[in-house]
Amino acid sequence: MSDHAEDAFAAAWRAWHEAREQRLRDPRGWLAVTxxxxxxxxxxxxxxxxxxxxxxxxxxxxxxxxxxxxxxxxxxxxxxxxxxxxxxxxxxxxxxxxxxxxxxxxxxxxxxxxxxxxxHPDSSHLRAYRGTPCYPPDPAWVLPARYAPYPSPRGEAVGEVVLHRAGSEHRLVAWDGDQGCLWILFRDQTSGVTTYAANRQLLTDPPTPDGHVVLDLNRATNMPCAYTDFATCPVAPATNVLPFAVEAGEQMPLLRP
Structure with missing residues (x-):
């Protein structure tokens, strides 16, 4: 990737991250739940x-x-x-x-x-929020993958996303993320260390007609349960635990005691 392309990639990620932080600080968002x-x-x-x-x-x-x-x-x-x-x-x-x-x-x-x-906009939890640190954006964590839809949905799951890393194949169960996008919950070797222990989530763009899909793990985000005890979040299935550290995306949020 050229220097210009890397600068554009980093700028797009910063804009995404700033918009994400703005949503998290919404006075009617998850941090405002009492x-x-x-x-x-x-x-x-x-x-x-x-x-x-x-x-x-x-x-x-x-x-x-x-x-x-x-x-x-x-x-x-x-x-x-x-x-x-x-x-x-x-x-x-x-x-x-x-x-x-x-x-x-x-x-x-x-x-x-x-x-x-x-x-409530005056929630003590919202006042205590100090931001969500992230790994630096890295184009190396934009991974090509293949979408393998199930012949018919299995519960709410619609298929699997297949990726290869370090010579091994990994299959992640995916759900319908609306408008053709895929929603993936996953854990990895950073979970409970630098990232939220339960899971993180990733929303992809719609797969191409031949099943190509891109996983931009720089945009992996926390679930609401990372921010409040008053959320009811699903957990990642056992198949969605990656055996390597995804050092990309959001880390544990910072809350002032």
Missing amino acids: AIHWLSRAPRRFDDAPGAWSAVPLGDAVGATVTLDDGEELTHDGAVLRAGAHRLGPLDERGTTLASGDAVVEVAERDGRVIVRPR
């Missing part, structure tokens, strides 16, 4: 969200009810909810979001249960 509340059918009140909340079975799905007292308000889909009971759902994993002043309240389904996850 709790994860698991609902039951019995109404409960929480310190970080208005209303009394309960889970509601809806046939094969689930929903939630929030009951507001006089003087309490939430905004949902542009409508202001005031005193009384309000049904939300059916819910899926993406859920729905309500606004309460400058805070938001996420309501979503997780394994047949309902969670309420408030996010």
Whole structure:
């Protein structure tokens, strides 16, 4: 790679990293989460969200009810909810979001249960965040690979990405990352040492029609669970543990005590 190409590569990575940091510092992002509340059918009140909340079975799905007292308000889909009971759902994993002043309240389904996850811009966790260090961008960690789709999906997995390194073949299970992209969870020999122990993630560009796909491991990022205990993150399957150190991408985030 020429000096000019390396400079362009590094500049593109810096722009990507700065945009990523901006998203992490979003006052309604993961670092702003103050709790994860698991609902039951019995109404409960929480310190970080208005209303009394309960889970509601809806046939094969689930929903939630929030009951507001006089003087309490939430905004949902542009409508202001005031005193009384309000049904939300059916819910899926993406859920729905309500606004309460400058805070938001996420309501979503997780394994047949309902969670309420408030996010506040004055979260102590967000104030403590000092950034996510990364390995220096290195074109050597842009790896060619081949996408081998499954004849039919295996659960939510759509296929495998096959790469070769140091004379060995490695196969990583991949999921649909939307718009034709592939989403990969992986661990490697840096996990728990310089990078988050549970896993990191990588989103690829769509594979070409003949299955060629590029893994730019410089853009490997942490999952939300690296930033908050209030996330519900999947884990990488055993097949997605690489036997070498991927010294590229995000390292463990820095949080001021």
